[in-house]
Amino acid sequence: MIKDFLKEYFAWYALYFLLVITFLITFFLYHLPFSYFITSLLFTGTITILVSIWQFYLYYQKRQELAANLLLGKDSLLNSPLEKAFLAHYHNLEKEQLQELSYYLEREKNLQNLVKMWSHQMKVPLSAISLMTQTNQLNPQDIDRQLLSLDNYVDTLITYLKFHHHKTDFRFERIHLKEVVVEIVKKYRLLFLHKGIDIEISGDWVLKSDHKWLSFAITQLIDNALKYTKKGGKITIRMANSLVVEDTGIGILKEDIPRLFEEGFTGYNGREYQKATGLGLYMTKRILDDLGLTISITSDLDQGTTVVIKN
Incomplete structure (x- = not known):
């Protein structure tokens, strides 16, 4: 996590060290008392360390908040303009995913109901053909009518499935x-x-x-x-x-x-x-x-x- 933190604030630390080197060169070129540079370095370094500890604490808290998915809380630490933009985008994506999931769950439910209904519908002509067989009353025209019903049910089912899979x-x-x-x-x-x-x-x-x-x-x-x-x-x-x-x-x-x-x-x-x-x-x-x-x-x-x- 420390490595990630340093990557996050690398530009600021790089700027700080650049300023330190610039002041060091300035003191050297103008033969200024080096003790003043050391004093300033200790002072700014202490402040930098304290600020870094505080920033690392906030960074840790934000990481925990993200990991726990607590992005809906009113006391969120993610409150910078960029972070707020991220949250808004995140919530929109989450809402879209929930809607999509709800759609697929509803479609799955409809398909299950469809299969149950089709099973019932197709049992009617099958039962009629079975009854003809059992009673030895195999009228070719009656069988053709029942087979036509079965063919229509299957054709409608296949077409319906094509619709839901966008296969036209x-x-x-x-x-x-x-x-x-x-x-x-x-x-x-x-x-x-x-x-x-x-x-x-x-x-x-x-x-x-x-x-x-x-x-x-x-x-x-x-x-x-x-x-x-x-x-x-x-x-x-x-x-x-x-x-x-x-x-x-x-x-x-x-x-x-x-x-x-x-x-x-x-x-x-x-x-x-x-x-x-x-x-x-x-x-x-x-x-x-x-x-x-x-x-x-x-x-x-x-x-x-x-x-x-x-x-």
Whole structure:
């Protein structure tokens, strides 16, 4: 510690010794009484030693204060302008680190809850397939529907994890949106047939976007329309410099609409029908924001829901 102290105040001690040498040369050149120099040296040397002892004590106390992390005390010894600037910077860094730690802890908690929720969601189609096997009622169409549900859950989970690790791989290209929509509808054809839901597709929209991520976002919208449209209903998809997905489903409560894009929000319908994960629309909004597109939702209870995507 003494070595560090000397390094800290090296400039002052060097200045003192420089002054001593200067006075010694002056006394020598002008043939002044050397006894006066010795007396002055003893006097200034004594003062220097006493001040050094006091400064070393303060230095030791400051080191102890730093080591004990007692930087929030009102009686802090760190009170010079430079030290106060250091404390302010230290507190800002500490606050940022605490906020970052809180964010990561909250994210870890959300991921744990997500895994628990996903385990429950994926058990439903797995249990259905298991029941079919046990009762020897292996209907290929029923199995395909359950496998489609599993595929959607896994795809959503992987996409969600990519979001939280900032792993997006956008590749913009010219896209005919009708081709994307038709591809998704074909993927869900068994569900359309199973629930007897009519699908009407009209128009087209040519835009520059990322095929994979845009497809994921639209898949979430069509998947929601299918979930909440009862048997015999209808889903209409129109395209003309925008995308409109309209269904004749159960609708959404007015008070739930402003919160639809919040992470983990399921709303009344999601809780009532046990079909929502609270992530689909959240990720859809995130993707569309990154793609430079906007999304809006209007709905009337027991009348249906309309989703509009546009530039």
